[in-house]
Amino acid sequence: LINNVSAAEAFLATYNAEASQVSNRYAEASWTYNTNITEYNQEIMLKERLAADKFSQEAAWNASGYNLTVMDATMRRQFVKIMDIGTAAQTNETKLIHLGQIESEMETIYSTAKACLAPEKCLPLDPDLTRIFTTSRDYDQLIAAWKGWRDATGPKLKNLYTEFVTLSNEAVRNLGHADLGAYWRSRYDTPEFEADVQALFDQLRPLYEHLHAHARRRLKTIYGKDKFPSSGHIPAHLLGNMWAQQWSSLVDEFVPYKGKPSLDVTPEMVHQNYTAEKIFHTADNFFQSLGMIPMPEPFWNKSMLKKPTDGRDVVCHASAWDFSNGIDFRIKQCTDITQQHLETAHHEMGHIEYYLQYKDQPLVFQKGANPGFHEAVGDVIALSVQTPEHMKSIGLLHSVSNDTETDINFLMSMALQKIAFLPFGFLIDQWRWRVFSGDTKPEQYNEHWWNLRCRYQGVSAPVERSASDFDPGAKFHIPANTPYIRYFVSFVIQFQFHKALCDKSGYIGPLHRCDIYNSTEAGTALSEMLKLGSSKPWTDEMQNLTGQAKMDAQPLMDYFKPLLEYLRKENGNDYGWDPICPDLTPTSSG
Numbered sequence: 001l002i003n004n005v006s007a008a009e010a011f012l013a014t015y016n017a018e019a020s021q022v023s024n025r026y027a028e029a030s031w032t033y034n035t036n037i038t039e040y041n042q043e044i045m046l047k048e049r050l051a052a053d054k055f056s057q058e059a060a061w062n063a064s065g066y067n068l069t070v071m072d073a074t075m076r077r078q079f080v081k082i083m084d085i086g087t088a089a090q091t092n093e094t095k096l097i098h099l100g101q102i103e104s105e106m107e108t109i110y111s112t113a114k115a116c117l118a119p120e121k122c123l124p125l126d127p128d129l130t131r132i133f134t135t136s137r138d139y140d141q142l143i144a145a146w147k148g149w150r151d152a153t154g155p156k157l158k159n160l161y162t163e164f165v166t167l168s169n170e171a172v173r174n175l176g177h178a179d180l181g182a183y184w185r186s187r188y189d190t191p192e193f194e195a196d197v198q199a200l201f202d203q204l205r206p207l208y209e210h211l212h213a214h215a216r217r218r219l220k221t222i223y224g225k226d227k228f229p230s231s232g233h234i235p236a237h238l239l240g241n242m243w244a245q246q247w248s249s250l251v252d253e254f255v256p257y258k259g260k261p262s263l264d265v266t267p268e269m270v271h272q273n274y275t276a277e278k279i280f281h282t283a284d285n286f287f288q289s290l291g292m293i294p295m296p297e298p299f300w301n302k303s304m305l306k307k308p309t310d311g312r313d314v315v316c317h318a319s320a321w322d323f324s325n326g327i328d329f330r331i332k333q334c335t336d337i338t339q340q341h342l343e344t345a346h347h348e349m350g351h352i353e354y355y356l357q358y359k360d361q362p363l364v365f366q367k368g369a370n371p372g373f374h375e376a377v378g379d380v381i382a383l384s385v386q387t388p389e390h391m392k393s394i395g396l397l398h399s400v401s402n403d404t405e406t407d408i409n410f411l412m413s414m415a416l417q418k419i420a421f422l423p424f425g426f427l428i429d430q431w432r433w434r435v436f437s438g439d440t441k442p443e444q445y446n447e448h449w450w451n452l453r454c455r456y457q458g459v460s461a462p463v464e465r466s467a468s469d470f471d472p473g474a475k476f477h478i479p480a481n482t483p484y485i486r487y488f489v490s491f492v493i494q495f496q497f498h499k500a501l502c503d504k505s506g507y508i509g510p511l512h513r514c515d516i517y518n519s520t521e522a523g524t525a526l527s528e529m530l531k532l533g534s535s536k537p538w539t540d541e542m543q544n545l546t547g548q549a550k551m552d553a554q555p556l557m558d559y560f561k562p563l564l565e566y567l568r569k570e571n572g573n574d575y576g577w578d579p580i581c582p583d584l585t586p587t588s589s590g
């Protein structure tokens, strides 16, 4: 083993220069494919992916020749991360190439899928099917969109996914991980991560159960009681979203006090001729008000902020890109002029702000402190932006009153985005971790998926499902192989961050009315955390910003306390659902 520290430093300097180049090349090829899906672009992207995987293998091998015990903590941390190369650890080149092909094939199937509501009427997810879920209250039209999308994705993906699991597990076992799920969880450092997440979910369930009861009651008045199974589940296609993961589209139907002015600013955005650019400039302006780093020139020249109109296929699911050269950072989003896309723009720009803040770190530290941190940045800003006061200050809301009813209505609108999401954010990787560990066999994929959907989310399939369906494949992150527990973590810690930043800004009052706009104290505190990237354990960074070193649902519970009191009163004992799915056979559903 090489014991020479200066040799180790030289190795790191070379690694950073070379790895940045390799990352840049792969990002460019990946971007070209994502913004123009063709076989040729897919082939180029896969060539660059193989080159990047081989570079990682070589770097990990070379790094393993250095004696870590003679290094300081920061240098050792870099070497450990250089050797942690994930599925690139597959030494059989044929299998390595095959894994890449399967992953890009799954992403292509999902991103080019269209749901056929009628023989010649086949619609893509963005914007068409998404708009149907946002605007339609037609029970049968929603079923057609819901079923059509799953027919267009699941069956084509199921076998590919089975192969993907086998190849990925085999690859990460070379690094000593039990399976891909174990490798993903290892990014949170703490060994009790799984238990912590389960505990947080259990703590938050009452909030969700009461919101679910309120939604079910209101939906029964819209669609009629006979459309709801006696088990207490809500049919999954009635919650204003393809996956029932956020219910904000139903805010006008769900607000407790309907007489008040609508909190949905989408009509006002359309009325003011908002464009995608204006949406992103609004987000950029907020970061600048905090004294944080503005979007650099290449961001505005090279991003894809709208779905192309020249007919080419693109990956529409939003994402933020780091080209590892300190200046080129982009967002790809098929922006629609809606409030939800205004929030997503802040979410994506939060990723870019993180990239900008940690760009001078060694390459292996150019990551979130943990994946949940990366997902939380933009959402924290969006918590301030969405307050009625802030919406009024940017001219999207006109009358804002401070009475209790408006407060409860506002908390309901936020709960439809944040509380509604919690079981979904929790269950996706509960399902995937068991698939990777082998507990869930391919012929059980769909059954286990619906067991979790019925048990944790309290939603049921509106039409019969079978083992040839693969409904997990209808959600981007499964075919795109993107971990999901990061969003559950984010939805908890973003309220811890929000509380800490509100305190630093000198704000006094209820957390749900706090707007940190123009607070450079808050901006400085946030920037200091983001600059660290993954150079320190996330528990240290959490401690520095919030004063405690663990995930804590209390700030989230405090934020929604007035709403929970209202819901408990309204619901009495009329809340909850059977843990098992309702029987869908036609005779019993009446």
Ligand SMILES: O=C(CCC(O)(O)[C@H](Cc1ccccc1)NC(=O)c1ccccc1)N[C@@H](Cc1c[nH]c2ccccc12)C(=O)O
Pocket (backbone or CB within 6 Å): 317, 318, 319, 320, 321, 343, 344, 347, 348, 351, 374, 375, 379, 480, 482, 487
């Ligand atoms: O998927 C996203 C946003 C997309 C993303 O920004 O998280 C994107 C997903 C992605 C990952 C990997 C490849 C391609 C897409 N993640 C990133 O762009 C990203 C950037 C830096 C580090 C890690 C991920 N949101 C989730 C849920 C969600 C969390 N917060 C929200 C706020 C508003 C709306 C949705 C959400 C969803 O739509 O189900």
Ligand SMILES: [Zn+2]
Pocket (backbone or CB within 6 Å): 347, 348, 351, 374, 375
């Ligand atoms: Zn994200």
